[in-house]
Amino acid sequence: MSETKKTTIVLFSGDYDKAMAAYIIANGAAAYDHEVTIFHTFWGLNALRKEDQVPVQKGFLEKMFGKMMPRGADKMGLSKMNMAGMGPKMIKHVMKKHNAMTLPQLIDMAKEQDIKLVACTMTMDLLGLDQTELLDGVDYAGVAAYLADAQDGNVNLFI
Amino acid sequence: MIQADLIVDAKGLACPMPIVKTKKAMKELEQGSVMEVQATDKGSTADIKAWAESSGHQYLGTTEKDGMLAHYLRKSDGQEKEEMSHPHVASNEELETALSNRAEVIVLDVREAAEFAFGHIPGAQSLPLGEIDIALSDLDKEASIYVVCRSGSRSDMASQKLSAAGFKDVKNVVPGMSGWNGPIEKSVQ
Structure with missing residues (x-):
């Protein structure tokens, strides 16, 4: 086979459905033997948050951000028809019926397939997220590291 | 039934699982052997075919029975040796x-x-x-x-x-x- 191809995805959105699409494409690309990077920035960082609260010293605003944002992939809302949390419950029920993988399962699968999960450190500072609050096995980088992967990427997506 | 060396069960699984499972199983398969992928996801036919073509494996075909699809693939590195020595x-x-x-x-x-x-x-x-x-x-x-x-x-x-x-x-x-x-x-x- 020819040299490895690369897929890079910027996950900007913190919506459950959009993150799901990103992770499905990422897992598919990994099955295609692509080298895959998902660069999480802004609200997309929430997909990488641990479910449990991690005690970290923070300022008042950062604390508020931390409380208001979903803690972990499973808590994220939908981009459409969220209906104050009813939407995600309903879609998870439907997904179970159709045997589709949930977002946390897709993230585990991504790790298993050696997909590089990158958290943007600049937006982590803005939102007041600490490395200890994010999942293990996540890489930390800035825009230059993302571009290094993306510039010779074959598939680049912004979700 | 068509004979296969390895059967991968992806029945009931939704995209992208059939392709992820196929890829994993392909690693364990010997060169030249045949794999059967059982799936119920309707999109899997196009997926498996495209995946096989891009990764150099040989897509043989698909059969369908009672809503179950069986895809057949033969493992190949895409470069079978060209030397031939039989004189006739x-x-x-x-x-x-x-x-x-x-x-x-x-x-x-x-x-x-x-x-x-x-x-x-x-x-x-x-x-x-x-x-x-x-x-x-x-x-x-x-x-x-x-x-x-x-x-x-x-x-x-x-x-x-x-x-x-x-x-x-x-x-x-x-x-x-x-x-x-x-x-x-x-x-x-």
Whole structure:
């Protein structure tokens, strides 16, 4: 086979459905033997948050951000028809019926397939997220590291 | 049923799982062996086909029964060796002419059973390369035999085996099924 191809995805959105699409494409690309990077920035960082609260010293605003944002992939809302949390419950029920993988399962699968999960450190500072609050096995980088992967990427997506 | 060396169960799983499972299982499969992927996801046919083409594996075909799809793939690194050393070679056209003249020939297809099932020359006998040693005694040593595979590489090895076993008239058909324009018969729907 020819040299490895690369897929890079910027996950900007913190919506459950959009993150799901990103992770499905990422897992598919990994099955295609692509080298895959998902660069999480802004609200997309929430997909990488641990479910449990991690005690970290923070300022008042950062604390508020931390409380208001979903803690972990499973808590994220939908981009459409969220209906104050009813939407995600309903879609998870439907997904179970159709045997589709949930977002946390897709993230585990991504790790298993050696997909590089990158958290943007600049937006982590803005939102007041600490490395200890994010999942293990996540890489930390800035825009230059993302571009290094993306510039010779074959598939680049912004979700 | 079509014979496969490995069966992957992806029934009931949604995209992208069939392809992820196929990729994982492909690592464990030996070169040249056949895999059956069972799935119920309707999109999996197009997915598996595209994936196989891009990763260099050979997509043989898909059967459908009661809503269950069975995809057949043959593992390949995409570069089968081109050297051939059997001295007697026939082109596809020569074999086609021989068959249309109703000549008394045996067409021996040495590809895997699954490859044979998804398209072969009418009247050809299926004898996968791996089973050739067992079946040699059933064949007539005086007969005119045309050995065919996909690219001419496996049939070259088979032709050498037949000649060494004392068969008089063995021709390797080059390139074989990959360039075959004559009639095709399928054993599956």
